[in-house]
Amino acid sequence: MSIKNPTRRQLIVAGGLAGGGLLLGYAFSGPSRHTLAERAVAGKGEQVLATWLKISPDNTVTIYVPHADMGQGVVTSLAMMAAEEMEADWSLVRAEVAPAEKAFANESFGLRYTEGVHIPPMFQGLTDAALLKVAQLMNVQITGGSSSVRWTGEHGMRPAGASAKDMLVRAAAARWNVAPGECVAKLSHVTHPSGKSATYAELANDAAELSPPSHPVLKSKADFTIIGKPIPRFDIPSKVNGTALYGIDARRPGQLYAAIKFVPVFGGDVVSYDEKQVLSRRGVRKVVRLPGVGVAVVADNYWRAKEAANALDIKIDAKGNDAVSMKTIYAQHDADLAKDKGSKDVEIGDADAALGQAAKRIETTYRVPYLAHACMEPMNCTVWIHGEQAEVWVGSQSPLTVRGRVADIAGLDFGNVKVHPYLLGGGFGRRVPVVKGFLDFPSEIDFATLIAKEVDAPVQLLYTREDDIQHDAYRIAVTSTFKAALDANGNPVAWANRYTSKDEPGEAAHIPYAVPNQSIRYVESPTAVPRGPWRSVAHSQHTFFTESFMDELAHEAGKDPFEYRRKLLKNEPRHLAVLELAAAKAGWGTPLEKGHARGIAIQQAFKTIVAEVVEVSVSPSGDLKVHRVTAAVDCGSTVNPDTAAQQVESGIIFGLTAALHGEITIEGGAVAQSNFTDYEMVRMADVPAIEVHFIDSGAELGGLGEPATPPVAAAVANAVFAATGKRIRELPLKNHDLTPLTAKMAQAAD
Amino acid sequence: MTVSFKVNGVRQTLDVEMEMPLLWALRNEMGLTGTKFGCGVAACGACTVHIDGVATRSCVTPLSAVENREVVTIEGLAAEQGAKDALAPIQAAWVAHQVPQCGYCQSGMLMAVSALLKEKPKPTDAEIDEAITNVCRCGTYPRIRAAIHSLSNA
Ligand code: FES
Ligand code: FES
Numbered sequence: 075m076s077i078k079n080p081t082r083r084q085l086i087v088a089g090g091l092a093g094g095g096l097l098l099g100y101a102f103s104g105p106s107r108h109t110l111a112e113r114a115v116a117g118k119g120e121q122v123l124a125t126w127l128k129i130s131p132d133n134t135v136t137i138y139v140p141h142a143d144m145g146q147g148v149v150t151s152l153a154m155m156a157a158e159e160m161e162a163d164w165s166l167v168r169a170e171v172a173p174a175e176k177a178f179a180n181e182s183f184g185l186r187y188t189e190g191v192h193i194p195p196m197f198q199g200l201t202d203a204a205l206l207k208v209a210q211l212m213n214v215q216i217t218g219g220s221s222s223v224r225w226t227g228e229h230g231m232r233p234a235g236a237s238a239k240d241m242l243v244r245a246a247a248a249r250w251n252v253a254p255g256e257c258v259a260k261l262s263h264v265t266h267p268s269g270k271s272a273t274y275a276e277l278a279n280d281a282a283e284l285s286p287p288s289h290p291v292l293k294s295k296a297d298f299t300i301i302g303k304p305i306p307r308f309d310i311p312s313k314v315n316g317t318a319l320y321g322i323d324a325r326r327p328g329q330l331y332a333a334i335k336f337v338p339v340f341g342g343d344v345v346s347y348d349e350k351q352v353l354s355r356r357g358v359r360k361v362v363r364l365p366g367v368g369v370a371v372v373a374d375n376y377w378r379a380k381e382a383a384n385a386l387d388i389k390i391d392a393k394g395n396d397a398v399s400m401k402t403i404y405a406q407h408d409a410d411l412a413k414d415k416g417s418k419d420v421e422i423g424d425a426d427a428a429l430g431q432a433a434k435r436i437e438t439t440y441r442v443p444y445l446a447h448a449c450m451e452p453m454n455c456t457v458w459i460h461g462e463q464a465e466v467w468v469g470s471q472s473p474l475t476v477r478g479r480v481a482d483i484a485g486l487d488f489g490n491v492k493v494h495p496y497l498l499g500g501g502f503g504r505r506v507p508v509v510k511g512f513l514d515f516p517s518e519i520d521f522a523t524l525i526a527k528e529v530d531a532p533v534q535l536l537y538t539r540e541d542d543i544q545h546d547a548y549r550i551a552v553t554s555t556f557k558a559a560l561d562a563n564g565n566p567v568a569w570a571n572r573y574t575s576k577d578e579p580g581e582a583a584h585i586p587y588a589v590p591n592q593s594i595r596y597v598e599s600p601t602a603v604p605r606g607p608w609r610s611v612a613h614s615q616h617t618f619f620t621e622s623f624m625d626e627l628a629h630e631a632g633k634d635p636f637e638y639r640r641k642l643l644k645n646e647p648r649h650l651a652v653l654e655l656a657a658a659k660a661g662w663g664t665p666l667e668k669g670h671a672r673g674i675a676i677q678q679a680f681k682t683i684v685a686e687v688v689e690v691s692v693s694p695s696g697d698l699k700v701h702r703v704t705a706a707v708d709c710g711s712t713v714n715p716d717t718a719a720q721q722v723e724s725g726i727i728f729g730l731t732a733a734l735h736g737e738i739t740i741e742g743g744a745v746a747q748s749n750f751t752d753y754e755m756v757r758m759a760d761v762p763a764i765e766v767h768f769i770d771s772g773a774e775l776g777g778l779g780e781p782a783t784p785p786v787a788a789a790v791a792n793a794v795f796a797a798t799g800k801r802i803r804e805l806p807l808k809n810h811d812l813t814p815l816t817a818k819m820a821q822a823a824d
Numbered sequence: 825m826t827v828s829f830k831v832n833g834v835r836q837t838l839d840v841e842m843e844m845p846l847l848w849a850l851r852n853e854m855g856l857t858g859t860k861f862g863c864g865v866a867a868c869g870a871c872t873v874h875i876d877g878v879a880t881r882s883c884v885t886p887l888s889a890v891e892n893r894e895v896v897t898i899e900g901l902a903a904e905q906g907a908k909d910a911l912a913p914i915q916a917a918w919v920a921h922q923v924p925q926c927g928y929c930q931s932g933m934l935m936a937v938s939a940l941l942k943e944k945p946k947p948t949d950a951e952i953d954e955a956i957t958n959v960c961r962c963g964t965y966p967r968i969r970a971a972i973h974s975l976s977n978a
Contacts, residue, residue, distance in 0.1 A: 145926030145962050306922060313927030314915040316858020316898035320928060323857035331852065356841065375840075377848035450862055450870060450928040450961045499860070499928030500961050539863040716922055720967070724925055727963025750867040750959055759953035761965040 127156060127238050133262055133275040135160065136168045137231070144471065144501035145724075146779045147717030150307040154713055155227040158300040159235030159293060162274070163262040169308050171495050227713065228775055236290035238281075245280035246272055295711070295772070304716035309497075321496040324456040324467030326532035330359060331376035332525050333383040333536065336368040336545055338744035341395040341602040344369060344388050352382040361386075362528045367516065370525050376536055395602050396743040400551075403740060404441065407553035407574045407599050416572055416595040420584055423591035425557075428568035432559030436630055440556070440619045441804045442787075444738035445549035445608055446745075446753060451499020452542045455522035458532035459484055464491045465532070468519065469498035471505040476519055483523040502728070503607035504546065515547050515604040543753050544745040547606025548738055550575055553599075554583075554619040559591075564631025566642070567591060573619070574599040579679070582612035585620050586649050586678065587642035603740060609728055613679040613784035618733075618805060621675035621788035626801060635792060636662050636674050648708055649676060651769055652683045656706035659767050660687035669693065670701065673793030675785035682709040682776030686726065688762075688789040692797040696813035700730060700762045700790060708769040709776040715768065718778050722766045725782030731756040733787035737806050754808075827887045831856065832900025838887070846882040846890055847871045850897060858898035858931050862959065869958030872932040872939075873897050874904065879939035898931035901938060914938050914975060921971040925962035932958050937972055946976035 128136040137153040153169035156162075239259045246264035247254040249272070257266050265271045295302075312318040337344055347369050349361035357378035362370040369388055373379035429435060456467040457480065464484050470476045473495040481491045498505050522535035537545070554573035561567050568591040573583060576596045583594050608614060628638035636657050643650045653676050657663075662672060669691045676685040689702040703726050712718040735754040739746045747753040791802040799815030828837040831854065838853055845864075850856040850873070862870030864883045871883040874896040896904045905912035911919065914934060924930045933956070940947055940955045947955065952972055960968070 145924070147925075306919070309927070310919050310922055310924055311911070313924035313930050314918040314934060315902065315911065316856075316931050318927050319857070320860075322861065325855060325857065375844070375848060375852040377844050377852070448961060450860075450868070450926065450959065452861065497928075498926060500926045502961075536861075539865070539868075720922065720925060720964075723966055724963040727965065728961075749865055750863050751865060755959045755961065756963070756965075757959060758956045758965045758969070761963075761969075764966055 127160065127234055129238075129274050129278040131275050133163075133273045134166045134168055135162045135262065135274065136170055139169055139171055144498045144505070144779075146721055147307045147309075147714060149309060150305065151713045151717060152227050152231050153308070154300050154303075154305060155231035156235035156238075158298055159232045159290075160239045161259040161261065162235075164300055164305065166262050232292055233290045236292050237286045240287040240290055241281040241284045242274055242277045244284055245277040246270075249277070249280060301713050302711070302715065305714055307717060319496055320451050320499045321456065321467060321469035322451055322454045322499065322534075322536060324494070324496060324532075324534060326456070326458060326467075329456070329532045329534060330372050330374055330529060331379045331534050331536060332362075332370045332372045332522070333376065333380040333538070334364065334368045334370045334521065334541065335383040335386050335388055336541060337366075337388070337390045338544065339390065339392040339395050340398075340604065340740075340743060342390050342392040342743065345391045347386055347388040349386075352386050355382050355385070358382050360529055362525050364521055364524055367521060370521065370535070372525060372529055372533060376534070380538060392743055398602060398743040399741050400443070400739045403551060403601055403603075404553060406601070407441075407551075410574060410597045410599040411553065411555060411572055413597065416597040417576070419576070419580070419596055420592050420594040422589075422593075423568075425568045425570045425591040425593035428591040429557055429559045429570060432567060433562045434560040434564075434630065435557065436560070436626060437557045438555070438623065438626065438803060440554045440622065442552055442615045442618060443736070443805065444551045444603060444740070444745075445614075445732055445736045446543045446546040446738050446747070447500070447502045447504035447549075447606075447608060448539075448543060448546075448750075448753060448755070449498070449500030449502060449504055452537045452539055453504070453518040454534060454536040455518045456532055456534040457484075457522045457526035459486075459523075459526045462486060462490050464523070464526070466491065466493045466519075466522075467496055467532075467534075468493065469496045469501075469505060470519075471498070471501050471503075475506075479519050480523050483520055484527060502609040503611065506607060515606065517547070539750065540748045543738070543747055543749060545604075546738075547604045549608030549614060550577065550603070550605045552615040552619075554616070556619070556623045558623070558627055560627065560631055564627075564633055564638075566627050569593070571620070571623075572596065573616070577605075577612035577615075578607070579612060582616040582679070583620065585624070586646050586676075587624065587639070588645055589642070601740075602743070609725070610679055610780040610783040613677060613780070614729070614732065614787075617675065617677040617679075617784035618787040618791070621677065621785060622791050622801070622803065625673070625675075625788070625792040625795065629795070634663070639674070639676065648769075648771055648773065649678065649683055649685075651771070652676060652685045652706045652708050655767055655769060656685035656687050656704055659706065659765060660689070660702070660704035662687060667691070669797065671793050671796035673789045673791065673796060675788035675792060677781070677784040679781040679784055680777030681774060682707060682778065682781040684708075684722070684781045684785055686782075686785040686789045688786070688793045690790060690793040690797055692794060692812050692814060694814065696798075696811055698734075698794065698807060698812050700734075700760070702763045702765070703730075703786070703789070704765045704767070705782060706767045706769065707778075707782070708771045708773065709778055709781070710773040711770050711775065712768055712778075713775075718768065719766045721778040722782040723764050725778075725780060726764055726786055727756055727761060729783040729786030730760070730762075730790070732783075733790045733805060734760070734807050737809070827891050829887075829890045829892060830894045832896055833894075833903065840887065842888040843886045846873070846885045846887060846895065849887055850882065850895075856897050856899055860928055860931055862929065862932070867959075868929075868932070869936055869956075870929050870932040872935040872958065874935060874939060877939070877942065879936045896935075898935060901934060905938065912938070914941065914971075917971040917975050921967045921974065923964050923967040923971055925964055929958060929960040929962070929964075933960065933964075933968060937968070941972070941975060947972065 137156045139149045139152045149169045157167045243257045244254050262274045357374040360372040371379050371383040458465045473493045477491045477493045481488045557570040559568035566589045569589045570593045572595045625635050628635040674687050685706045687704045826839045860870040862868035866881040866884045873882045902912045
């Protein structure tokens with residue numbers, strides 16, 4: 075069967091744009107992507123049928139997942155999507171993280187870009203950068219933006235699986251001399267009513283000779299047997315017996331370890347140091363200056379390297395940046411906001427005019443501080459440069475980008491750098507490597523490469539927790555000012571919001587509510603503090619602002635915050651359904667114990683809508699406890715309901731840590747916090763009961779790793795207001811005296 | 825200076841500084857990477873091991889303190905628990921409840937919880953809250969709690 079419709083074929087495979095190589099094993103002249111993929115993963119007697127699938131002689135199917143698993147179960151979910159379409163017997167399915175080969179680059183980014191379909195702006199810089207050179211189109215093997223399932227899965231795994239099945243069926247039909255339509259693929263076998271049957275493995279060689287279908291037909295949801303089931307994750311067994319290997323666990327013969335004595339002040343530099351101070355210490359091999367960063371000490375044991383780095387006196391030049399503090403940063407925010415009207419984000423109607431004529435005007439300012447990611451596994455990267463080759467062992471959200479970065483810094487050809495992807499002990503946006511013009515801050519990947527250039531052995535750079543907290547790429551601090559106008563009935567007629575520093579996704583500050591006049595604008599207010607994406611990116615700040623302020627309006631109007639939102643969401647049926655489900659499941663409006671109160675918030679992020687109802691109590695002396703979080707989620711539908719619920723629980727707890735404790739402050743130009751002792755995390759005793767309810771709306775798949783995080787802070791703060799009468803406009807909550815405001819409330823809390 | 829102690833039933837003798845924390849001896853000198861580094865200051869529990877059966881944070885335990893003692897790490901947990909299968913019941917409960925996400929904290933969690941269960945086979949929620957102060961940045965706490973309760977009801 076020949077390919078009749080190349081346009082459609084391109085649509086499926088996307089990467090066709092990149093000089094002729096394509097997915098799904100299309101045979102093309104020149105080095106095709108198929109060949110590249112095959113060389114990378116196929117063993118003897120094995121066939122790579124589609125880029126992401128391999129059928130082995132023992133009839134197992136290995137699915138290569140081009141995403142790092144940071145703990146979100148994506149390897150299993152993506153394998154489920156391919157296996158479903160392929161009609162594979164799940165017990166014969168294996169999954170592996172794809173090697174950092176270009177053939178495995180995350181096609182969907184390229185696909186979305188070239189189709190002109192919206193891709194999350196946080197990745198546009200990446201894709202643009204990648205498109206500078208054709209080869210770089212495929213440099214986007216990235217995990218983030220909640221992209222894995224909805225892009226790679228929908229546009230890669232499912233068509234790949236369907237194509238493989240189609241080819242296997244045609245191979246069987248040809249062998250048996252029957253019509254393909256008479257054959258049935260099921261449980262890794264193709265059968266014919268005549269009684270003929272063959273395993274996928276028996277058909278694989280023949281199938282590989284066929285052209286992939288131009289229109290792989292996807293199964294309808296009603297026929298799913300794998301998708302939608304709570305299937306156990308592949309990675310769990312290795313994570314309970316210590317055998318799972320993270321970047322920090324990379325061990326090579328003769329490996330050395332490096333620790334850095336950092337210049338604490340952002341934008342400062344090392345002036346001088348005396349390496350003789352530490353060179354005679356046991357195990358110390360080398361001292362390496364890292365311009366603009368600090369001084370690295372290399373030793374044969376990490377503890378020795380770290381102790382030596384600690385002992386090293388370095389003279390630094392702060393270059394005037396030591397005057398920077400939260401006070402100066404917030405003063406800068408205020409000045410920048412006062413300076414001009416800023417740039418347009420949303421303009422609907424005439425907010426100024428409506429504010430002028432309003433029955434009631436409300437004005438207020440919100441702020442949130444910087445946050446560190448604090449992945450459980452401190453940052454690390456192991457690099458070995460030998461001759462013209464480099465090898466890298468790292469857990470990264472984009473191994474392929476790491477490869478390019480190391481090649482650049484080591485001055486080697488891309489092809490001479492090999493990346494061994496290891497597990498990530500947390501990512502949350504921190505393990506997205508730098509791309510010029512996007513996340514352009516130097517990181518452990520750069521430093522490890524610079525150190526490795528000076529050392530004749532594999533060397534593992536590892537951050538202490540202090541380094542990790544003090545030299546992160548931070549979720550930025552934001553100041554957001556609001557003005558709103560209510561009409562005589564308490565309905566909002568104007569919403570004017572101005573905030574500092576636009577971030578991604580661009581729509582994070584937008585509101586779903588029917589407010590006729592809106593003016594949402596921003597001013598840039600850059601600082602020397604490195605910035606980076608942090609779980610849910612700009613949603614994490616803006617949902618706190620907008621959903622808290624919406625709550626203020628409800629209370630100003632004398633309305634129930636749930637009913638108030640409900641009315642304003644009448645044109646947004648998906649939002650409304652999510653909000654109502656969360657409220658219903660949480661028993662909104664039903665009586666609570668004394669001192670307890672509920673708060674609600676909703677946000678759409680990465681195409682998923684999440685509403686959360688939080689129940690808190692505040693004691694008469696102001697002690698806050700979060701008892702219960704009820705979440706309703708519409709992410710279209712779930713591939714694996716168990717891992718989906720897990721991601722929502724995880725996102726809620728992550729957001730709760732930020733709401734209750736999360737605060738990185740800058741003093742003297744440096745981060746004031748240092749470890750879990752002063753950058754506190756939610757622990758077992760603080761965890762509320764969490765209930766997660768999914769709505770199967772059938773809408774386009776949304777992300778799950780991030781969207782549960784944004785509503786938490788607002789829902790908690792709104793509940794705190796209900797409990798105490800105190801409106802929290804600045805996070806974290808730990809900085810506030812929450813003693814209930816009125817005697818009545820104090821009594822209620824008694 | 826040499827220091828000698830048992831790790832997962834095997835006697836080890838190391839010629840290293842006595843003040844080197846056990847964590848770095850395990851990870852860098854003995855190749856036992858299952859025990860994780862999270863904070864270095866006893867604030868997260870990622871490095872928890874058993875020393876003579878007691879859950880101990882190895883990042884702040886100098887080798888001088890383990891001379892002649894019995895250390896069990898995650899790699900030796902199943903054997904320590906007398907498991908006939910590859911996984912001890914506590915590990916099987918972790919699988920059944922699909923506890924780990926990134927998994928990085930889970931060695932420490934399992935070592936801390938197994939020590940708790942030895943002392944209190946049926947811990948209450950309050951006892952769990954008090955004993956398990958390990959950090960899990962992925963927020964697997966609700967599933968850890970459920971897994972513990974499943975073991976105490978077994
Ligand atoms: S690494 Fe030992 S408690 Fe954190
Ligand atoms: S599972 Fe990731 S830190 Fe606990």
